[in-house]
Amino acid sequence: MSMSAANKTAIALEAVIFDWAGTLVDFGSLAPTQIFVDAFKSFDINITLQQARGPMGLSKWQHIRTLLDDADIAAQWQRCTGRAPTDQDVDAIYARFMPMQIAKVGQYSQPIDGAAQMLAWLRGRGLKVGSCSGYPREVLDVLLPLAARDGIAPDHVVAGDELAAGGRPGPYMALANVLALKIGDVAGCIKVDDTVPGIEEGVRAGMWSVGVSLSGNEVGYTHRELVGLEPAKVSALKAQAEQKLRAAGAHYVIDSVADLPGVVAQIEARLKVGERP
Template sequence: MSISMRQDRPNKNVAGPVQAVIFDWAGTMVDFGSFAPTQVLIDAFAGFGIEISLEEARGPMGLAKWDHIKTLGQSPDIARRWIARHGSAMTDKDVDALYAAFLPLQIERVGQYSSVIPGALDTIAGLRKRGIKVGSCTGYPRVVMNPLLDKARGDGLVPDHAVATDDLKPGGRPGPWMALANVIELGITELSSCVKVDDTAPGIVEGLAAHMWTVGVALSGNEVGLTLSELERISDAEREQLKGRAAEKLFAAGAHYVIDTIADLPQVIVAIEERLAHGDRP
């Protein structure tokens, strides 16, 4: 276990203790390695005669899924494959068609990949003992979020609030709206007393845009992209190398802290509350 912290100069204004933590879902609380979105995207593109790799599918992770698909279609390599197969560049109508193919597959399979990440239940129970509320948001639309919530409840994971990417008209990440919707619903009085936890760069940017502390998740998330069993089989040196690369991307996005998995979050909450007590703000 390790925790890293961004080095910068704090903005000193008085704020209270941590009031809420806003979690991402896949790669953060459930779905170690974030496979539910990526595998289905690969299958959806295959249905249109386009082969994409797991690494390519992971690239825009954190965005709303329609935006994710469009971003993939605009990447140079995939765009060339699409033109070679279909004779012209991907249009918004093509994105609509891909999304329509993706959605039922995602609804069907989200539960298959979304086991609770080790340490999540204990961490959330510990937050509640400290009087901290538990919010959440996701790149999934509501029709995917609802079966995911049902699966999570059955596993004992019950957030105080959950926002799907299509619940709000302004849209999803990297804008701050889903994080701020949690603030409103949970009755939070100070943005700088909130912590956003996410395994993707757009999720970190979301938290910063909402003026929250941000915590990146490296080993269980999209940037490393391995199952727990795969991660346990590799050497310590390889694991550290993968973690370092993931942390670099999350820090580059603006993360204040980077942890291995959600199990390491309690120590960061203590550190943030100490900083808040000294007048620091994100």
């Protein structure tokens, strides 16, 4: 804390702002990662799922730009085309990626266990529910009605391609939720995300930032795959994910959003004694 709690005025918790893939839906954040692999493969460029996960949380155009800036991937591009990748190449991959993502996102729209109940619990406490995503609006237009049928329907949604200021790790999408939901103080908000850029987004917006480990991109396993692992392996994956999320500034890290109520109670207690993020 930059100032002592005694010098601060207590405020109330007002809202929780969520990421989508790996946080509310799509355990393991598989939809975007596999499509990145497939999109690059259509240009004869081979990337791994691990490489595809690296920039997760960024807008999808910026995600592709970051992948093409990777030394190994750039070298592949140079060998295939005889030149370094340009922004026009990013546009071309993005144009290939988008219809593939739109076609496939519905297959990964299942809510994470406990997410719908957790959202109902938040609303029962009078809290507003915001959300934002690295997904462009065209993809969210497919995902949102499917998720709503399963009880995942935030009060506001910001897409990764619709703010002129840009996306993560900047604070802009989180702050757009603050404006739309009419939040009185950013310190009365919690940002929940499974990626490093998403945690940085919440920190830069002045919010409490909560990382999600086991259900998210940093672990990157389906629920079925996790259940099949030895407990020691699961613990190691969880610890590694938690370290990355805390290094990005997460105030708390939970296994999945089903565990959020306990953190909400802790943050509310800290706000009551005048603490801020």
